[in-house]
Amino acid sequence: MKKSFKNILSMTVALGSVVIFTSACTSDSDSGSDSDVSYEEKSYSVEAESVKQISLSDKGRKVELEESKDNxxxxTYFESDKESYDIGVSDNDELVMKLETNKEWKDYVGLQTDEEHHLVKIAVPNGITSEVKIQTSKGDIILSDLEIDGSIETITNEGKIEVTNVTANKKLKMKTKNDDINLNDVNIKDSIDATISNGNINVSNVAVGDSLKLRTKNGDITGTVIGSYDVFKILSEASKGENNLPEVKNGGDKTLDVGANNGDINLEFVK
Known part of the structure; x- marks a missing residue:
């Protein structure tokens, strides 16, 4: 059974951890946008040691995952009278955050997105062992300056996924549509799996311990992979595009599996 917390300002002791909620009202009144809506900024905190998995299910929000300054x-997030979050730690130690909305179709007509209040920031301690799963739509997912012991999965639609200066001991999985995936200075001890439709995959100084799988449709795959050419078994295919990699290369302790449909492949190996 999931424990839900609805208090605007409360402190609760649960599962041996301290959970804290705070809130502050903010509002805008720009005509012709959903900033006409009054938003309330809220925050939620919980001890990382009490959480085995972080699961965010969102819509129309940008999500940023960054380093926490403590343990x-x-x-931090925003709520309005028509959109709120059900957030809490379940009996199996899963931190669940889910958007609940009672908006009707007319609430979206002719409105511009108020980006300031359509943002969720999650800060986690470096070395956290929790699994992380983030799902949103029509919003970017940004991960930066993190060391995570667990696995990471990010899914969005019509939003980019950007991972910068991130190290993880388990898998990193990403999926998006109608935007790009950008990986910069990423070191994953296990494997990376990136899939995209109608967008480019750009990698810069990306390292894996096991496999690197990159798939795109109507987009290019470009960048640099850390490691020598001989280290990788290679499978690659560029349909209706150019490819600087061999279609098949055996040998190597790691796997590079790359496919572009209606796009080019241009990957270089660096030390």
């Missing part, structure tokens, strides 16, 4: 998980 707790901190989340």
């Amino acid at each position: 707790d998980i901190h989340i």
Whole structure:
């Protein structure tokens, strides 16, 4: 059974951890946008040691995952009278955050997105062992300056995924549509799996311990992979595009599996 917390300002002791909620009202009144809506900024904190998995299910929000300054998980977000979050730690130690909305179709007509209030920030301690799963739509997912012991999965639609200066001991999985995936200075001890439709995959100084799988449709795959050419078994295919990699190369302790449909492949190996 999931424990839900609805208090605007409360402190609760649960599962041996301290959970803290705070809130502050903000509002805008720009005509012709959803900033006419009054938003309330809220925050949620919980001890990282009490959480085995972080799961965010969102819509129309940009999500940023960054380093916490202490040993707790901190989340900041915004709610309105028509959109709120059900957030809490379940009996199996899963931190679940889910958007609940009672908006009707007319609430979206003719409105411009108020980006300031459509943002969720999650701060986690470096070395956190929790698994992380983030799912949103029509919003970017940004991960930066992190060391995570668990696995990471990010899914969005019509939003980019950007991972910068991130190290993880388990898998990194990403999926998006109608935007790009950008990986910069990423070191994953296990494997990376990136899939995209109608967008480019750009990698810069990306390292894996096991496999690197990159798939795109109507886009290019470019960048640099850390490691020598001989280290990788290679499988690659560029349909209706150019490819600087062999279609098949055997040998190597790691796997590079790359496919572009209606796009080019241009990957270089660097030390």
